[in-house]
Amino acid sequence: MKVAIYLRVSTEDQATDMQRSDLIRYCELHKLDYVIFEDQASGRSTKKRPGLNALMDGVRRSEFSSVICWKLDRFARNMRDFLNLHAEMERFGVKFVAFKDHLDFSTPIGRMIAQILGVFAEFESSMNSVRTKAGMAQAKTKGVKFGAKPMNFPLKDALDLKKKGLTYTEIAAELRVGRTTVCKHLKNTH
Numbered sequence: 337m338k339v340a341i342y343l344r345v346s347t348e349d350q351a352t353d354m355q356r357s358d359l360i361r362y363c364e365l366h367k368l369d370y371v372i373f374e375d376q377a378s379g380r381s382t383k384k385r386p387g388l389n390a391l392m393d394g395v396r397r398s399e400f401s402s403v404i405c406w407k408l409d410r411f412a413r414n415m416r417d418f419l420n421l422h423a424e425m426e427r428f429g430v431k432f433v434a435f436k437d438h439l440d441f442s443t444p445i446g447r448m449i450a451q452i453l454g455v456f457a458e459f460e461s462s463m464n465s466v467r468t469k470a471g472m473a474q475a476k477t478k479g480v481k482f483g484a485k486p487m488n489f490p491l492k493d494a495l496d497l498k499k500k501g502l503t504y505t506e507i508a509a510e511l512r513v514g515r516t517t518v519c520k521h522l523k524n525t526h
Contacts, residue, residue, distance in 0.1 A: 342374075344385070
């Protein structure tokens with residue numbers, strides 16, 4: 337069975353040459369057939385990477401025994417994304433190797449490291465939530481309002497349209513607001 341090599345650089349002026357040569361040499365040394373997937377993408381999200389998406393489609397079709405990347409940060413820019421992708425690979429029996437980091441998540445030590453990373457990712461997520469809530473509470477004491485801004489509903493126009501016999505749906509379309517908004521403002525009018 338083949339392995340998937342994943343290469344990624346953050347900007348268009350960077351090249352994947354070093355990653356490519358190291359990983360091809362690794363595959364040749366271990367007599368592995370390989371397919372290369374490559375992205376040039378910056379940012380944290382893994383969703384906008386066509387190479388990674390194609391690789392994961394192959395994982396879901398059980399086309400690969402392993403996924404090999406040069407370094408963990410070339411595969412995923414944050415732990416939550418990595419852990420989600422790794423969990424999906426595990427469901428399909430696909431091993432993950434980060435070559436330069438000397439991490440093989442199919443070994444007992446590699447699985448332990450993945451679990452430790454998961455604990456830290458969960459902790460980081462929890463702390464972000466705590467900090468966000470504390471910041472919002474502090475802002476509220478200073479009079480900052482959260483949520484959607486109240487809209488100036490054109491009640492007179494809505495009443496005129498209602499008198500003409502338009503339905504709430506038609507009034508909403510005419511005023512370019514939601515039907516629920518029209519219902520809320522007109523329900524107590526005659």
